[in-house]
Every structure is written in structure tokens, then in C-alpha cells.
Amino acid sequence: MAQPNALNDDVLPSVGVVYNTEVNSHFITVDTHYECPERILRTWELLTEADLVPKLRKIPIRPAHKEEILLVHGEDHWEATQSIKEADIEGTADYYNRLSLYINHDTPDAALLSCGGAIEACKAVATGTVKRAIAVIRPPGHHAEPDQSMGFCFFNNVAVATRVVQQQTDVKRILILDWDVHHGNGTQKAFEDDPSVLYISIHRFGDEFYPGTPYGGMRSTGEGEGKFYSVNIPWPGGGMGDAEYLHAFQNIVMPIAMEFSPHMVIISAGFDAAVNDPLGGCNVTPTGYAHMTHMLAGLAGGRLVVVLEGGYNVDSIAKSMVAVTRVVLGEAPPELEPMVANEEATETVWLVAKWQSKFWKSVKPQEVIPREDFDPESTVTITDILKQYRYNYLCTQGMLLVPLLDDKMESRYGTQVMCSKNLLVQKTVIFFMHEFGNIQSELQSALTCDLNIERTYLIESSRAIINWAKEEGYGLLDVNLFPKFVSGIKPSKLTKDILVYLYDNYIQLSDVENLILIGHGGACQAILGLILERWPVMEGTLRGVVNVSWLNIPTMSADASDEQLKWYKQHSLVAVPSSHPLVLSGKALKKKKFGKILPVDHTESRSAKLMETAMPNIKDFIADMLDKKIS
Amino acid sequence: MAQPNALNDDVLPSVGVVYNTEVNSHFITVDTHYECPERILRTWELLTEADLVPKLRKIPIRPAHKEEILLVHGEDHWEATQSIKEADIEGTADYYNRLSLYINHDTPDAALLSCGGAIEACKAVATGTVKRAIAVIRPPGHHAEPDQSMGFCFFNNVAVATRVVQQQTDVKRILILDWDVHHGNGTQKAFEDDPSVLYISIHRFGDEFYPGTPYGGMRSTGEGEGKFYSVNIPWPGGGMGDAEYLHAFQNIVMPIAMEFSPHMVIISAGFDAAVNDPLGGCNVTPTGYAHMTHMLAGLAGGRLVVVLEGGYNVDSIAKSMVAVTRVVLGEAPPELEPMVANEEATETVWLVAKWQSKFWKSVKPQEVIPREDFDPESTVTITDILKQYRYNYLCTQGMLLVPLLDDKMESRYGTQVMCSKNLLVQKTVIFFMHEFGNIQSELQSALTCDLNIERTYLIESSRAIINWAKEEGYGLLDVNLFPKFVSGIKPSKLTKDILVYLYDNYIQLSDVENLILIGHGGACQAILGLILERWPVMEGTLRGVVNVSWLNIPTMSADASDEQLKWYKQHSLVAVPSSHPLVLSGKALKKKKFGKILPVDHTESRSAKLMETAMPNIKDFIADMLDKKIS
Structure with missing residues (x-):
């Protein structure tokens, strides 16, 4: 022109x-x-x-x-x-x-x-x-x-x-x-x-x-x-x-x-x-x-x-x-x-x-090539790789595979539910629900979606809990409720089903006297569902709930009774970033349905260090809850 | 103001x-x-x-x-x-x-x-x-x-x-x-x-x-x-x-x-x-x-x-x-x-x-938090996770662990060298050197370096070679020369050492009559080093070299003799993107030191689909090289 x-x-x-x-x-x-x-x-x-x-x-x-x-x-x-x-x-x-x-x-x-x-x-x-x-x-x-x-x-x-x-x-x-x-x-x-x-x-x-x-x-x-x-x-x-x-x-x-x-x-x-x-x-x-x-x-x-x-x-x-x-x-x-x-x-x-960026070359970041574009034999999802890694790791920690009897559960959670030896005869049991942990990463260049493998690592937040439970001699039931989508299965229903199944078969039937529930990330909300689902039988042994969450603060459903809300407020520790909007606005601290909020300061990216930073408080809280029972 | x-x-x-x-x-x-x-x-x-x-x-x-x-x-x-x-x-x-x-x-x-x-x-x-x-x-x-x-x-x-x-x-x-x-x-x-x-x-x-x-x-x-x-x-x-x-x-x-x-x-x-x-x-x-x-x-x-x-x-x-x-x-x-x-x-x-972006909030992408900022117990490198995954996978394919006698090699390559059963009595052997394969990925948000796990997958380019060697009944020696840096070890020296070690102990001493070398990604250059290092003994059995590389085109060193250069040009297939600058300029096609170039068209990101696209040519080339020997 x-x-x-x-x-x-x-x-x-x-x-x-x-x-x-x-x-x-x-x-x-x-x-x-x-x-x-x-x-x-x-x-x-x-x-x-x-x-x-x-x-x-x-x-x-x-x-x-x-x-x-x-x-x-x-x-x-x-x-x-x-x-x-x-x-x-x-x-x-x-x-x-x-x-x-x-x-x-x-x-x-x-x-x-x-x-x-x-x-x-x-x-x-x-x-x-x-x-x-x-x-x-x-x-x-x-x-x-x-x-x-x-x-x-x-x-x-x-x-x-x-x-x-x-x-x-x-x-x-x-x-x-x-x-x-x-x-x-x-x-x-x-x-x-x-x-x-x-x-x-x-x-x-x-x-x-x-x-x-x-x-x-x-x-x-x-x-x-x-x-x-x-x-x-x-x-x-x-x-x-x-x-x-x-x-x-x-x-x-x-x-x-x-x-x-x-x-x-x-x-x-x-x-x-x-x-x-x-x-x-x-x-x-x-x-x-x-x-x-x-x-x-x-x-x-x-x-x-x-x-x-x-x-x-x-x-x-x-x-x-x-x-x-x-x-x-x-x-x-x-x-x-x-x-x-x-x-x-x-x-x-x-x-x-x-x-x-699929069309305009001047904008970044690029979207990943859909996996479906490759010969199915030549790619493996990171989910499958991480499942295998977790299973191997827990085996080396002396934990045992928990069999899942239902086919759907097996295809979704197979190898991802493990427990410590002698779980059924332990007095104090930790039921720990979490995800894989976050992977911190960068891409290798502006031009492709290749991961920079040398700068990539998994934050294995669950290890801290596993090691601590082992040291304390507590029983541990560990379930990896990893991310959301599995084609054809509605995840929330299945998540609830597996937690109830595990509770009924491995906790309620055991000698447990003190039960602690711990949730991390996307698994936290499911814990609250489990509590309401099994409240009458659970109440006698449940000593406390720990949730560590960075995006959504887990919320007791509107169906919860006043007694349940009060119990949750008194027996919970909910670690969330101090920068969370609901913390900044003060709402999270006021309402019972959010439990007892622990705002955690951290300047780094939102999810990465939350568990590490909150760990001392979590240990104190659980010790407290168990003492209360004893005294 | x-x-x-x-x-x-x-x-x-x-x-x-x-x-x-x-x-x-x-x-x-x-x-x-x-x-x-x-x-x-x-x-x-x-x-x-x-x-x-x-x-x-x-x-x-x-x-x-x-x-x-x-x-x-x-x-x-x-x-x-x-x-x-x-x-x-x-x-x-x-x-x-x-x-x-x-x-x-x-x-x-x-x-x-x-x-x-x-x-x-x-x-x-x-x-x-x-x-x-x-x-x-x-x-x-x-x-x-x-x-x-x-x-x-x-x-x-x-x-x-x-x-x-x-x-x-x-x-x-x-x-x-x-x-x-x-x-x-x-x-x-x-x-x-x-x-x-x-x-x-x-x-x-x-x-x-x-x-x-x-x-x-x-x-x-x-x-x-x-x-x-x-x-x-x-x-x-x-x-x-x-x-x-x-x-x-x-x-x-x-x-x-x-x-x-x-x-x-x-x-x-x-x-x-x-x-x-x-x-x-x-x-x-x-x-x-x-x-x-x-x-x-x-x-x-x-x-x-x-x-x-x-x-x-x-x-x-x-x-x-x-x-x-x-x-x-x-x-x-x-x-x-x-x-x-x-x-x-x-x-x-x-x-x-x-x-x-460490300081200015308006620029992206963010750099990953250094792994050293975390409790060492609470993180695992993706390299360790991938090593484990590879080892497990090759075990399920019936491959055997190759022991490494040297401590340095063991700490760097342990579990990453595997071979097919009866390697030592096979007439035709594929010696395959590669890296993990690329991980295609996106971050989950603009605000953190959390990987989007659901959209992340490993392109396992080596599987195609492994499956093909198995089908053909060839012996296979597979080494994962994964990325560069291991603190305190100069990688190029070690890479050469392990290839020579593997050649001397598992190939030269075997019944092999037809040897094919295949390299992928960063491992390609090392192959050329091995050839020059063992030329006199290798010449009688080596039938062909396949390299698949997207960044640097592997280059015969200036020490190579005319005879070696000529041999390489006649017995190699070097798959590179047709968009590679040395291909576009025509240089790669002319010079003997680059071998026989196969420019591969692909519209997708540079490395991702190269092996998949080149595989039919690779199979034909190897069949040709083996036929030539026989005829």
C-alpha cells in the first residue's frame, strides 16, 4: 500500500x-x-x-x-x-x-x-x-x-x-x-x-x-x-x-x-x-x-x-x-x-x-500437538509413567499393593492404592489421599513443546507424610487420586466410591482407634464427602482432618449438620496460601464450612512449596489431636 | 508526574x-x-x-x-x-x-x-x-x-x-x-x-x-x-x-x-x-x-x-x-x-x-523454581522417573540388564543398557543408541511452572526400533545416552567410553556377522566417534549406520580417512528435517562427512515426528544393506 x-x-x-x-x-x-x-x-x-x-x-x-x-x-x-x-x-x-x-x-x-x-x-x-x-x-x-x-x-x-x-x-x-x-x-x-x-x-x-x-x-x-x-x-x-x-x-x-x-x-x-x-x-x-x-x-x-x-x-x-x-x-x-x-x-x-498460536506465529505459548496425532504405540502418557514410578517407590518403602475388586476401579486406580504392613491391627491409622504432586517444568525453547528434561522435577509432597507415618509407627493407607479425566467415567462418583470402599474394607474392619484423614490438592474435597457418607460409624475413631490445598478451599456440603460443621472446625487443619482470595477477603477464616484455616506464606509459585512449608504445623496438629483423645 | x-x-x-x-x-x-x-x-x-x-x-x-x-x-x-x-x-x-x-x-x-x-x-x-x-x-x-x-x-x-x-x-x-x-x-x-x-x-x-x-x-x-x-x-x-x-x-x-x-x-x-x-x-x-x-x-x-x-x-x-x-x-x-x-x-x-520474569511480572514465560530450593527428599527428577520407566518397559519386552563394571558408568548409565536374549550368538545385531525421547507438554497456567499432566506425553521413538528388531529376530543392544549433564563427569568422554566398552565386550566378542548402528537425537554424533575408534576391527561386520537427528547433523571428524568418508556416504542413512538450514542451503547433501542425507518433510514441531515419519525408509535401508552383504 x-x-x-x-x-x-x-x-x-x-x-x-x-x-x-x-x-x-x-x-x-x-x-x-x-x-x-x-x-x-x-x-x-x-x-x-x-x-x-x-x-x-x-x-x-x-x-x-x-x-x-x-x-x-x-x-x-x-x-x-x-x-x-x-x-x-x-x-x-x-x-x-x-x-x-x-x-x-x-x-x-x-x-x-x-x-x-x-x-x-x-x-x-x-x-x-x-x-x-x-x-x-x-x-x-x-x-x-x-x-x-x-x-x-x-x-x-x-x-x-x-x-x-x-x-x-x-x-x-x-x-x-x-x-x-x-x-x-x-x-x-x-x-x-x-x-x-x-x-x-x-x-x-x-x-x-x-x-x-x-x-x-x-x-x-x-x-x-x-x-x-x-x-x-x-x-x-x-x-x-x-x-x-x-x-x-x-x-x-x-x-x-x-x-x-x-x-x-x-x-x-x-x-x-x-x-x-x-x-x-x-x-x-x-x-x-x-x-x-x-x-x-x-x-x-x-x-x-x-x-x-x-x-x-x-x-x-x-x-x-x-x-x-x-x-x-x-x-x-x-x-x-x-x-x-x-x-x-x-x-x-x-x-x-x-x-x-495454532495459526498466528507471533503469539506464544504453543499448544501441544495432540497425542492422537501420533502412532499410538509410540507415545506414553506421563500419567502412566508416574503411576509406575509411584508404585515402585512405595514398594521400596515396604508398602503393599491393595487389590481393588471392581474392574472400573482397577482400571483407574490399579497400583495406586498401597498400605503399610499390618494395617488391620494398627491402633493409629493415617488415611492419605493425594495426587501425583506437581511437576515443575519449563519448555526447552520458544519454538516447540519439548520439555526441558534437565530442568524438570516432580514435587513429591506425599513423601513427607509417608516417611513421617513410618517413623511414628502409624498405619498408612495411601491412595493416589490422580488427575481428573478418564474417558467414560465420571470421576467424582468413582472417587467417592473408592474412598468408601477403602474405608469400609480396610479401616472400619480394622482395629483402628485413632483415624487421621489427610488430603492434598484435588483430593481434599473428596475427604469431606467421605466423612459425611460414613459419619455415624466414623465419628468414634476419627481424630482429625488435614487438608493442604492451593486452588479451591475444600468446603463442607450444605447437607452437613451443625454438629458436623462444629466438629470439622475443631478437628481440622486446612493449609492454604495466605494469598488465596478467600483468605485475603477474610471469608475463609470466618465460615465453619471451610474448617480451621492455616494461611501459609510463600513467595514462590502457588502450589509448589505449600506442603513443605506447612509440614511442621501438620505434625503438631496431629500430635495435638491424638493427645486430646488420650487425655 | x-x-x-x-x-x-x-x-x-x-x-x-x-x-x-x-x-x-x-x-x-x-x-x-x-x-x-x-x-x-x-x-x-x-x-x-x-x-x-x-x-x-x-x-x-x-x-x-x-x-x-x-x-x-x-x-x-x-x-x-x-x-x-x-x-x-x-x-x-x-x-x-x-x-x-x-x-x-x-x-x-x-x-x-x-x-x-x-x-x-x-x-x-x-x-x-x-x-x-x-x-x-x-x-x-x-x-x-x-x-x-x-x-x-x-x-x-x-x-x-x-x-x-x-x-x-x-x-x-x-x-x-x-x-x-x-x-x-x-x-x-x-x-x-x-x-x-x-x-x-x-x-x-x-x-x-x-x-x-x-x-x-x-x-x-x-x-x-x-x-x-x-x-x-x-x-x-x-x-x-x-x-x-x-x-x-x-x-x-x-x-x-x-x-x-x-x-x-x-x-x-x-x-x-x-x-x-x-x-x-x-x-x-x-x-x-x-x-x-x-x-x-x-x-x-x-x-x-x-x-x-x-x-x-x-x-x-x-x-x-x-x-x-x-x-x-x-x-x-x-x-x-x-x-x-x-x-x-x-x-x-x-x-x-x-x-x-524472575523480577518483571509482565514478561513470560516464568523460569522454574530451582530444584535446590526444595527439601531434597521431596523432589525427584524426571530423569530418574524416566530411567525407571524405561528399565521396567524393556524388562517386559524380555530384554536383559547389561551390567556395567565401572562405577562411574554404573552411576550414570546403570539400568539404561539392555540387550535381547542370546545377543552373543546372533548373526545380525542392532546396536541402538538414543535418548529418552521428547516429552511433549504444556504448562497448566501462565502463572506457575506446573506442568499440565493431562496433556503431557513421552514420544517413545525407540519403541519402533525395539519392536522391529524383535519381529525380525535380530539381536539388539540398546543404550539410553540420556541428556547431557551429570555433575563432575565430562559427558562426551564417558559416552565414548561406554560405547567402546559395550562394543568390545558385547559385540566384538560375539558371533555377529552383520552389525547395524542406529542413533537418535543427541546420541548420533557418538556413533561416528565409535566407528573411527574401532574402524579396523569393525569394518568387516559393520553393514550400515542410521542416524535420526533434528538439531545438529552428525559429522564425521576431520580425522576420518577418505576411505572412511566414502564408506560412510555409501552405508548411511541420516534422517533430518527437510527444513534444516544445512538441508535448505544444500550443504548437507553435498559433503561426504554428513553421510547420505534423507530430508524428512514434517509440518509439526521439529523433533516430534521425525522417527515415526522416517521409519519406513529406515527399514528399507537396513534391508538393503543386509541384502548387499548377502548377495
Whole structure:
């Protein structure tokens, strides 16, 4: 692509603006609706106050033509929007729910004007009339699907403008970056199978956040030739601010955008992720938007159009738009404080990168080649290798294999249940439930998924328990409830079955007088299930419960009686990281269902050192519980 | 930090420039030196031709004061540079080598002027007199250490300016981004233990590339409180261009810079990584420099100073500086073609990120917690687990443990040498040397180094060979020469020793008539060593050699005779990826020392499927070699 025609800056401003209050004929009087005329009125007011309007070149608005609309929308959709019925208008408050759509007599004209405004802004940039442009228009467009108005949107302004530009100018490869807090379902759908348009959206997703379908998920990436030309970055919740958005920009948006190399960038600029928006629940500041704009302004030789979409706090929209416009005019974005993205966002971005790395070479990490791609004979799962290792190790510790009579159990847990000699005649027995332990590791390079074998090790947290039980002369029943998925078997049911089976056959029938249950990692929750399942018989011998868990704090079920909850609180030790959200918020320490929490400080990665650090407390606790019994 | 004072753009340009030809009194007539007056003359000429000079506000140059110089340099250094001796000047051509330093009578004045120019440019931005500035000055500064002139540099212009700004203005936290192709050893040293200055350098490193010390390596990251406030991104070789530099910016420079949040950014702008530079060997285009400038211009509220350092193609410097200046003036950087960084750069950036992630939370991947941080009892290396697994597996295949008589060998290879029954009476024997096989894996999250156990598997490439040998009824001697490091033992010596030991005791003494050697991965090279070591006795029975290797193509040593080379070429099959550089260049196919190359196409990661894909060819080749003998 050639650069846009050089302009003489002294003659006319090189940044365009589309704004016209005629679009405000679309409004509602029945009730105050979020998508209201004040959204653009206040924006224009603030642009004027900031003295930015004189620096902008006015681009006239006009209604979109039918043939333009039809580049994206179907004939039926065109007809439906042109022939709005009196009954629909009268019933608007009932017919549509308050957060979806309203219509009045002028809605068709306003929607066409808004769309025409987007077209003119984009064409002005694509033809080089201006270098960049902003379009302060409404109603918005990104939810409008080819055949359906929805979510305050009638025509997909940005999608239509994109098609018009592609059809009428040399600008063919277009990036649409949608930072509206909602997924732009309509825009993604319009370019679903089209590799000439890269659609990237950052939005909240899940918990029925609008539009509430699976379409905006990270694995929804387009189809056919357009596969991977839709990039969804779905926040799992609210609270995302500048740090999180810029992290997504640095790790996904900009690398993919540079690999794509657009001829023009259009921002679907909703400001409902802005601080104080009543719907978004996020915290992006005007400065954050300015930085995102600055990054995008580096693409496509600077051909950038900012088109307003959603945003429902009138002041937030206006302030954000002013900050964005300053950058569009060439100012540097204001300074940001030092910042780091939160864990949820970091994780989301990482997962998106892993998925997109199948196609976009600039994003990391890579996803592993599915094992199914290999000759089945030539690979072995690490699970099988670890099972064998554990079995051998426990044999060398003098432990014995516990036979499992049920076929399903045998295929899942065979060799993974072991006990000390003479278990049945021991007075004090430790029933220890755990997983393999974490494997700490790095990959060998950025380019493959080969593990760095020399820097890889298993944290065998269970050894500490096994050695200690041996030293103390306690009986030990050890079960490795290793990770979740075994095809065709529902793991939770089987986990409970095996624990009950082991309890009934190897503990209840034994001479045990003092029983201690210890859980580690994913096995902790299962312990609480076992207690409730066998409470009446267990109560007389059970002296204490130790749980060591880093992700989910095990929770007594709502079925537990007050007596059971009280018992659990008094006879448990639940080691969790002091940085766990439920510990930080104080909730974990208050509620009985969490047991007696021991917050463990550790600066290292969350799971790795928890058992090692908590071990002295665990030993003291168990000694205490056993003493209590004796005294 | 507050924003710089708003300026009235109509009155004076908001971008400053320092330029004065007085600094050109430092020159040499003895010979044409790279660091010549034309460097800035041509730059100014091109800035003028591009009509950019009228848009810049001239900032007067002046000599740096002694007290300013002493903020960075020692008193002795000051004295040495002020009292240059006649003898030094006369002997300049001999005394310094051509690429290091030259001096004339005016050198002290020129060096002080250059430094004073950098100071004034930085102060003008720090105080808000201008928003941004460029300093077109020489001699450069970034090699000048606190106590030593070197590498064309006398005073460290940027370091001194940084200290002056910190001392005299509110601007305290400063990022110095050094994109000169050489490491700015002087600048890093000046702020070695100072966390108020973040020094990031992208440069070539190794192979004695100037300055040629380990100081610019990726693990050289500052000391004391300044630890991790030096970030070195060391390219392992030349050929790096826009894609590679921008990849480093996206993955290291910008995330760390935003986490640091500078009050001002200074670019140590050498242009010797530019296309056509006679020293750099890299390919950064003016557009690439423009993009880097644009990214940095988003930081620190736009407070940006560009200070010329090296660069030795006069036209390249000038064109690059024009492109940078356009962006400094607020223009968008020109469009870039779609691009992806090369593998070497991707790998370098990944390694730097892994190292820096110990401190900077915004960069990934994380480095694994050293195993030594754990109680030794509570971890097991994956190597030990895999050894056990292999041993068990081969036992189930009916193979027998081969005892190793030497203690060192036993501790390193014990349980890892196995043979089929009746090895000593077999006519055809396969001697198979390999490693564990690759483990394909992903981490479980972006936040820890916990392996995703459910998505991890070992590619057991050796099974195919073992099963095939069994089916064919051949004898098999199998040795797992697993990865490199065993503390205190030099692996190559031991590897050779064990192969010779095994050959002498289990093959030479047997009834073997047809011997086939097969190597996989890192074990391949060792095979060639064994052949040369036992050539006279081996020649009569050795029928063929198969090597399967993805990184290094095994190479016959220079000691090999013509006869041996010829034999190897005729009796070998060396399976390597068709994408291997030596295959692509054609070299591997031509030279006898590489044997008979079989390029294997595979779209997947480099090592994973090589053996699986090559297996049919391997079987055919061996059948052929054995037939030849018989016929």
C-alpha cells in the first residue's frame, strides 16, 4: 500500500470527524434508556470545551444507501427495518426488554444516518482525504447481525463501512478492533469466513453477560478461509482496567495485528468498559483508551477510524472520547502509573495466545500437538509413567499393593492404592489421599513443546507424610487420586466410591482407634464427602482432618449438620496460601464450612512449596489431636 | 508526574533539536574512519531536504561542565581526557586500532560539546520547554565507561544527561533504550546498581562482536538495588531486521517499560543495526526505527529524547534519522508488510523473558523454581522417573540388564543398557543408541511452572526400533545416552567410553556377522566417534549406520580417512528435517562427512515426528544393506 496522499497541514485539518444531531431523532420518552441522545451530545460538548473541534475537519453525514446496507445485511432485514409498524412502536417498552432495543418513528432514518456516518468517516481515511477520523454516532452497530437487529443496534455501521471501503477503494485488508465491553457478535458474523478482515474483540464473557451465547468465546475464531481471523479475548468477569487491557494489547492484539498488517484500522469504540459505566463493571480510564489508540495508530501507516459503539455513562464516554481524540490528533498519551495485569486477565490472555498460536506465529505459548496425532504405540502418557514410578517407590518403602475388586476401579486406580504392613491391627491409622504432586517444568525453547528434561522435577509432597507415618509407627493407607479425566467415567462418583470402599474394607474392619484423614490438592474435597457418607460409624475413631490445598478451599456440603460443621472446625487443619482470595477477603477464616484455616506464606509459585512449608504445623496438629483423645 | 506544560503550538515548535557542526572538529585525516563528520552532516542535509528542520526548535549546544561529567565519570577520567598528549595524537593510528578510538587536538572540546548537547536536549524535555527532542551529535557516548574512553566514545553523553536531569528536574525515573547494534557497556555500568534508571539494550553479542565481553549477556542484569534494571537482549548473530526488533519490543521492551513507568525516555540511537551498515550486519529499515520510536513515544507522557550514538553508513543513518524524526514530530510510522520474527530472535527473546520474569511480572514465560530450593527428599527428577520407566518397559519386552563394571558408568548409565536374549550368538545385531525421547507438554497456567499432566506425553521413538528388531529376530543392544549433564563427569568422554566398552565386550566378542548402528537425537554424533575408534576391527561386520537427528547433523571428524568418508556416504542413512538450514542451503547433501542425507518433510514441531515419519525408509535401508552383504 502506498501512503495516503500527503496533505498540506496548513490548509485543512488532517483528522476528520463525523457528528450530526439528526441521529438523535432516535430516542425514547417512555423511560430513560441507556442508549440515549446525551451520549453524543455530552461527547461533543467536551470535545468543544477541550478546544479539539477546531482541529478536526468536518465530514458530512448522510444516510447509508440500500445497496451499501446489503453488502452486510439481508434483503429481509432491510425490509424489516424500513417498515416499522405502529404496533411495534407503541409496544416498544413491552416488546423489547429494557436493555435490548427500542424504536420510534424516526429509528429507520437515524439508523441509516449513523451507518452512513461510519461509511463516510472510513471512506475519507481510505481515500486519503484525511489521515484519521472519528465518528461520534448512534445508534451503535456491532451487535446487529446480517439478519437481525439486537442489543441497541440496527445496522452494523462498522461492518457496512468496511465492505464499502473494500469495494470502492484500494484499502482491502482491514483490522476491526472492538473494545466495547460486549462481544460484537454482528461484526464477527459479518466476516466469519473472510480472511480480508481481522476482527479482534476484548469483552466480558460468561455468566450470561450480553449477548450471552458461546459465540464470543476464545475458541470461536471464524470459519473456512476466515478461520483464526476472528480473535476473541473474553474476560471471565468484571474489574478489568488499563493494566489488563494493555496486557491483552501487548500479547495478542499488536502481535497478531502486525502479522496481519492491515491497510486500515477501525476501532469499534464502545466505552462501556470505562470506569463508572453502569453495565460494564470494568475500570478502563481515558488514559488507558489513549494508550490503546496510540498502539493502533502505529499500524496501517496511521489509517485509523474511531467509531463510537456502546458506553452508558455519558461522562465516561465523553472523557474517554476526548482522550482518544487527542491521540488521534497526534498527541502522546498521558503517563500511566507502573502496573501489572491481574491474574485472571493474565490467564485469559495466555489461553487465548495458546489457542491462536495454532495459526498466528507471533503469539506464544504453543499448544501441544495432540497425542492422537501420533502412532499410538509410540507415545506414553506421563500419567502412566508416574503411576509406575509411584508404585515402585512405595514398594521400596515396604508398602503393599491393595487389590481393588471392581474392574472400573482397577482400571483407574490399579497400583495406586498401597498400605503399610499390618494395617488391620494398627491402633493409629493415617488415611492419605493425594495426587501425583506437581511437576515443575519449563519448555526447552520458544519454538516447540519439548520439555526441558534437565530442568524438570516432580514435587513429591506425599513423601513427607509417608516417611513421617513410618517413623511414628502409624498405619498408612495411601491412595493416589490422580488427575481428573478418564474417558467414560465420571470421576467424582468413582472417587467417592473408592474412598468408601477403602474405608469400609480396610479401616472400619480394622482395629483402628485413632483415624487421621489427610488430603492434598484435588483430593481434599473428596475427604469431606467421605466423612459425611460414613459419619455415624466414623465419628468414634476419627481424630482429625488435614487438608493442604492451593486452588479451591475444600468446603463442607450444605447437607452437613451443625454438629458436623462444629466438629470439622475443631478437628481440622486446612493449609492454604495466605494469598488465596478467600483468605485475603477474610471469608475463609470466618465460615465453619471451610474448617480451621492455616494461611501459609510463600513467595514462590502457588502450589509448589505449600506442603513443605506447612509440614511442621501438620505434625503438631496431629500430635495435638491424638493427645486430646488420650487425655 | 504532571504533564509537561502545555505549549502553544502556534508560537514555537514543540519538538527540539540539537545540532552544531563545531563537534566536527573531532576528525581524523590519517585514514577514513567510520566515526566521521559526514555522519551528522548528511543527516542534517536529509532532515533539511525532507523539510523537517523548520518544524524543529533549535536548542543551543554548549560544552558539558566538569561537575556534570563527574556525575558519571571519575576525576582521573576527566583529567585524562583534558590533557591529551601530543605523543598520543601523533601515534593515534598505532596506539588505537582502527575500530576503537582516535584523537586530535580538538577531541576534548568536541567530546564536551557533544555531551553538553545531549544534556541540553534532555533538559529541554524534562523541563517542558519542548515535548520531545532529537540530538544529532558526535562523538557518541554509550561505550564510554565511568573510568575509560573506548569504542569511539569519550564521555557517556546519555548517562551524563540522565544524571543531570535527575539532579536538576522533577524527572527521576528514566528509561534508556539503546538500539545501537553494540552493547552500551558504559551506560549499563553507569547505572549498574541504580533502580531509578532502566537500561534496555538490543545488540549483537558473542563471536567477539564489540565490545566482546560477557557484560552484555542476557544474564548481566545489574547489581544490588539495580538488579534487573539492566535488560540485555543479545542477538546471537547478524541478519536481524524489523520483524526481530519489533518482536523484542513487543515481548520485552514495552511490557517491562510499562511496568517500570518512566518519567522520561531517552533513546541511545545508534543506527548501525540499519540496512547497509558496514559493521552491524543487520537489516533494520527506517520504517522499523519509526515503529520502535512510535512505541516508545507512548511512554512517559511522550517525554522522549533521541540521541545519536553509532552507525557507520552515512546514508543509512540519515534516512533512519529522518524516519525517526517524523514520528517524533507526531506522524504515524509508515506501513509494514506482514512479518514474523525469525527463530533465532524468537528464541533469544524467549530466553531473555524467562530470565527477566524472575523480577518483571509482565514478561513470560516464568523460569522454574530451582530444584535446590526444595527439601531434597521431596523432589525427584524426571530423569530418574524416566530411567525407571524405561528399565521396567524393556524388562517386559524380555530384554536383559547389561551390567556395567565401572562405577562411574554404573552411576550414570546403570539400568539404561539392555540387550535381547542370546545377543552373543546372533548373526545380525542392532546396536541402538538414543535418548529418552521428547516429552511433549504444556504448562497448566501462565502463572506457575506446573506442568499440565493431562496433556503431557513421552514420544517413545525407540519403541519402533525395539519392536522391529524383535519381529525380525535380530539381536539388539540398546543404550539410553540420556541428556547431557551429570555433575563432575565430562559427558562426551564417558559416552565414548561406554560405547567402546559395550562394543568390545558385547559385540566384538560375539558371533555377529552383520552389525547395524542406529542413533537418535543427541546420541548420533557418538556413533561416528565409535566407528573411527574401532574402524579396523569393525569394518568387516559393520553393514550400515542410521542416524535420526533434528538439531545438529552428525559429522564425521576431520580425522576420518577418505576411505572412511566414502564408506560412510555409501552405508548411511541420516534422517533430518527437510527444513534444516544445512538441508535448505544444500550443504548437507553435498559433503561426504554428513553421510547420505534423507530430508524428512514434517509440518509439526521439529523433533516430534521425525522417527515415526522416517521409519519406513529406515527399514528399507537396513534391508538393503543386509541384502548387499548377502548377495
